[in-house]
Amino acid sequence: MWAKIKNWLEIRIGLTELIQTQLTEYRVPKNINLFYTLGFVALVFFVLQVVTGFFLLFYYIPHSETAFRSVQEIMSTVPYGWLVRQMHVVGSTLMFVCVFLHFIAVFFMGGYKKPRELTWVVGTFMFFVTIVFCLSGYLLPWSQMSYWATTIATTMPTAFPYIGDMVGNLMKGSPQVSGLTLNRFFALHVTLLPLILVILIGLHLFLVRRIGISSPPFGRAEEAERPWKKYHHVSHPDGHPFYPDFVLKEVVMLMIFFALMFFIISFLPTLLLPEESNIAADPFKTPAHIKPEWYFLAPYQMLKIIPNKFLGISLQIILSLLFILWPFLDTKEEVNILKRRRLLAFFVLGVFLWVVFTIWGKVS
Amino acid sequence: MRYILPLFILLILPSVAQADWKEQFEKEFLTRPWAGVQVQRNVCIECHSSEMMKPEDRDIPRKWETSWHSQNGISCHNCHGGDPNDAENAMSPQRGYVGTPKPAQIPEFCGKCHAGILKNFLESGHGKALKTSGKGPNCVTCHGSHTVQKASIQIINEPLCTKCHSYGRVKEMRQALLLTENRMNEIEKSLKELKTEGVFTEEEDKSLFSTQAEFRILFHTEDVSLVKKRTDEFAHKLSSIQAKIQKTFEEIKFRKNFSAFLMMIFAGMAIGFGLLAKTPKE
Numbered sequence: 001m002w003a004k005i006k007n008w009l010e011i012r013i014g015l016t017e018l019i020q021t022q023l024t025e026y027r028v029p030k031n032i033n034l035f036y037t038l039g040f041v042a043l044v045f046f047v048l049q050v051v052t053g054f055f056l057l058f059y060y061i062p063h064s065e066t067a068f069r070s071v072q073e074i075m076s077t078v079p080y081g082w083l084v085r086q087m088h089v090v091g092s093t094l095m096f097v098c099v100f101l102h103f104i105a106v107f108f109m110g111g112y113k114k115p116r117e118l119t120w121v122v123g124t125f126m127f128f129v130t131i132v133f134c135l136s137g138y139l140l141p142w143s144q145m146s147y148w149a150t151t152i153a154t155t156m157p158t159a160f161p162y163i164g165d166m167v168g169n170l171m172k173g174s175p176q177v178s179g180l181t182l183n184r185f186f187a188l189h190v191t192l193l194p195l196i197l198v199i200l201i202g203l204h205l206f207l208v209r210r211i212g213i214s215s216p217p218f219g220r221a222e223e224a225e226r227p228w229k230k231y232h233h234v235s236h237p238d239g240h241p242f243y244p245d246f247v248l249k250e251v252v253m254l255m256i257f258f259a260l261m262f263f264i265i266s267f268l269p270t271l272l273l274p275e276e277s278n279i280a281a282d283p284f285k286t287p288a289h290i291k292p293e294w295y296f297l298a299p300y301q302m303l304k305i306i307p308n309k310f311l312g313i314s315l316q317i318i319l320s321l322l323f324i325l326w327p328f329l330d331t332k333e334e335v336n337i338l339k340r341r342r343l344l345a346f347f348v349l350g351v352f353l354w355v356v357f358t359i360w361g362k363v364s
Numbered sequence: 365m366r367y368i369l370p371l372f373i374l375l376i377l378p379s380v381a382q383a384d385w386k387e388q389f390e391k392e393f394l395t396r397p398w399a400g401v402q403v404q405r406n407v408c409i410e411c412h413s414s415e416m417m418k419p420e421d422r423d424i425p426r427k428w429e430t431s432w433h434s435q436n437g438i439s440c441h442n443c444h445g446g447d448p449n450d451a452e453n454a455m456s457p458q459r460g461y462v463g464t465p466k467p468a469q470i471p472e473f474c475g476k477c478h479a480g481i482l483k484n485f486l487e488s489g490h491g492k493a494l495k496t497s498g499k500g501p502n503c504v505t506c507h508g509s510h511t512v513q514k515a516s517i518q519i520i521n522e523p524l525c526t527k528c529h530s531y532g533r534v535k536e537m538r539q540a541l542l543l544t545e546n547r548m549n550e551i552e553k554s555l556k557e558l559k560t561e562g563v564f565t566e567e568e569d570k571s572l573f574s575t576q577a578e579f580r581i582l583f584h585t586e587d588v589s590l591v592k593k594r595t596d597e598f599a600h601k602l603s604s605i606q607a608k609i610q611k612t613f614e615e616i617k618f619r620k621n622f623s624a625f626l627m628m629i630f631a632g633m634a635i636g637f638g639l640l641a642k643t644p645k646e
Contacts, residue, residue, distance in 0.1 A: 072564040082619060248641035255634035262627035266620050270562040278564045285437070 023243035027236045029215030032246065035105035036213070037253040038098050043201065044254055045095035049133075050194065052088040060140070062186040064179035067142035068280040086265040089272050092134055094261055096295055099130055107326075107347060110335035111214040114228045117327035119207040124324045126200045131295065133193050136185040138293055139177070145274065147281035148290040150185075151177050152300065156292075159309035176283060212236075217336040297361030298354050304364070407451040408440035427510040443473065468494055470502035478503075480577070484584040501528065515580060517545040533588070540591045541583060547602050548576055554609045561616055568605055568612075575601045 009015040028036075059078050061070040074081035103123070106112055112120035139150040154177060157167040173180030212234030240246060264271055276287065292300050299316055306312035322329065330343070337344050409425045411417065428434050433442075441448045445460035455461045465473040471491065475482025485491045485503075493500025506519050517538065525534045551572055555565050579598050582591055 072566075076564060083623065086623075245641070248637055252634055252637045252641060255630050255637060259627050259630035259634055262623045262630060266623035266627055269619070270560070273562045275559050275562070278559065278562060 023247075024241050026242040027239035028213050028242050028246045029236045029239045031216050031218070032213070032240070032249075033216060034249060034253055035101070035109070036216075036246075037250040038102040038105060039208075040250040041254050041257050042095055042098035042102060045091050045098060045257070046197065046201070048091045049088060049095060052084050052091065053190070055084050056088060057190065062140070062182060064142060064182050064281075067140060067182060071141040071143075072278070083265070086269065086273075087261065090261050090264045092137060093272060093294075094257055096130055096134060098257065099127055103127065104351065108337055109214070109216045109218075110337060112327040113214075113330075113335055114327070115211055115231070115234075116207070116214060119204060119211065120327045121324060122200055122204045122207065126197065126204060128320075129193060129197050129200060133189065133197070134293060134295065136189040136193065139182060139185045140189065141277065142182060142281045143277045144279040144281055144285075144287055145276035145290075147177060147283070148287060149292050149296075150181065152290065152292045153296055154181070156296075156300065156303060157313075159303060159313040161310055164313070178283070218338070291362065294358065294362070298357035301357045301361035301364065304361075406439065406448045407454045408444075408446070408448050411451070411454075424510050431510060431512050432514045433512055443476075467502050467504075468498050470504055474503045480581040481584050484581055488584060488586045490584075490586065516549075517541055537583070537586070537588050537591065540588055540595065541579075544579060544595055544598050544602070547599070547606075548572065548579070551602060551605055551609065554606075554613075558609065558612055558616075563612055563616065565612075568608055571601070571605050575605070 006015060056074065059070055059074045059081065061067060071085070074085050076082075106120070106123070135150070135153055139146050154168055154171045157171070158164040160167065169175065171181070171184070172178070173184050210233070213236070214234070215236065291297065302316065303309070303312040306315065332340070334340055337347065412421060412425050414422075428440070433439075439448065440446075441460075444464070445462045446454050446456065447459040447461075448454065450459070453459050455463070462473075471482055471485055471494065475485075486495065490501050494502055506524065507513075507515065520534060520538045520541070522531045522534075525531055551568075555568055555572065558565050558568075575598060582594060585591075
């Protein structure tokens, strides 16, 4: 039976040749490391979000009157609803962590350099779409925690003069976070954002395969073709086969992340769903200590400590633009960050400040 | 790098022109409700906290803040009437202001919300004494006023009761209540524990609240035999709440074990695939 199917496909799409060119004969650099697998893990976690989100939609009712109750029903009465929701919640955070670590790894290994500028830029857009995904999904349970965290997040753009209020109102659909905001965020979360992210993922993967996987700049000679004058595929004829060598590495990393996800669900179930997530949203009762989601803590804290709203938001826009356009700003030929002291210091300082602002935002 | 300077000029310079620095920032940004400061105008609190108020009345807002009423969003106007949003008409009878009740009026004053208790209290010895001679105890005698706390069996104590009469019958009543009260406290603790585990306990909370309210209404009749007679009925209700809680604890345990099992499977697979990746290939 299997042989028949294989033969059927062989005649029509040239299955053997496809497997050879795309998997077994496709080579990756010899010194490739585990950090190169993070993109794949993020992709699988996105698929996990789609699958768990699909099942959550069976029971979730997107209305301010019913959303909270329906989520609580998923957690208490729907068979294994708690597991699906926890996988969705913890999985989204781990997806964000993967994307974040992927960026750090690519930056550290100079993977954004010519000819891969476009791959980086598309990646940054995916990063921002992931943030909007998290933001829009956070409101949907309609709990006190999600309501007030969204209130903070949607108020942050109002720091921008003239158009800030308009942007805030456009997000909310009303002066305060309301049922209208819930509808907007829900529509974004389940229709537009998945579509945009799938297109960007397709483009990102196309660029990675079309240009060829970059190799770590450490402990080996620099890629031969520099300066880059015309297009050609970067192949690694002396490298390891993509399948099974690199695929096995990817699977190992994926299993580690899955084990981590179930560790959090099992032993830290309230890490992302604390007590406040079990209290229905009440627009008239502001909790004493409210915070945005953890990935917004750094920009939130930054806005709080800079005593000029416009300066604060301007700095954030500049940092975002720097992030997106970095490959065009760093045009030096040297790829190895260890040989570039100033860039290394900038990198370490950036990560350090992000961590400090996040912790500061949490405890302040 | 040559783009950075123009970018900075483009975005940073207008911020200097904007120049709304610290004060305006704090006013517009940090004092919004989401910044953690609850902006809620209440003229009763504003006036009573001001210097124009007599010292004994100035302390009322602070006392109220520590109360069970405050924790449950019951504010000045909910008891005293009036309009907390309009300074000029805050104490206008047209806006329902009733002011401070006389001792004999207090049961009806509190009974606007605590209707069940009011009926039993008025039929009790305490209530009858208050209504006939005006000298009997009222709600405030035992529960206090602005500092009112969540009712508990501790309110029934010798120093308080012996201010007016002997403790003999009270002791009997306290013993009749004790077992049920202790069970209710245990359930309350368990529900709190479930909440910290991230479990939604609204249904059990409501059941406990209504059972507690019903039981405490009964106490205000001061009829020990009635309390004893109905104790079994309450025990049955509490048992059914406890059974639900026990089931939830078991469910939490199952969830923990099930996801830990999945964790072990994936950790094992990570080790297995890791070893496979290390195996030299031909």
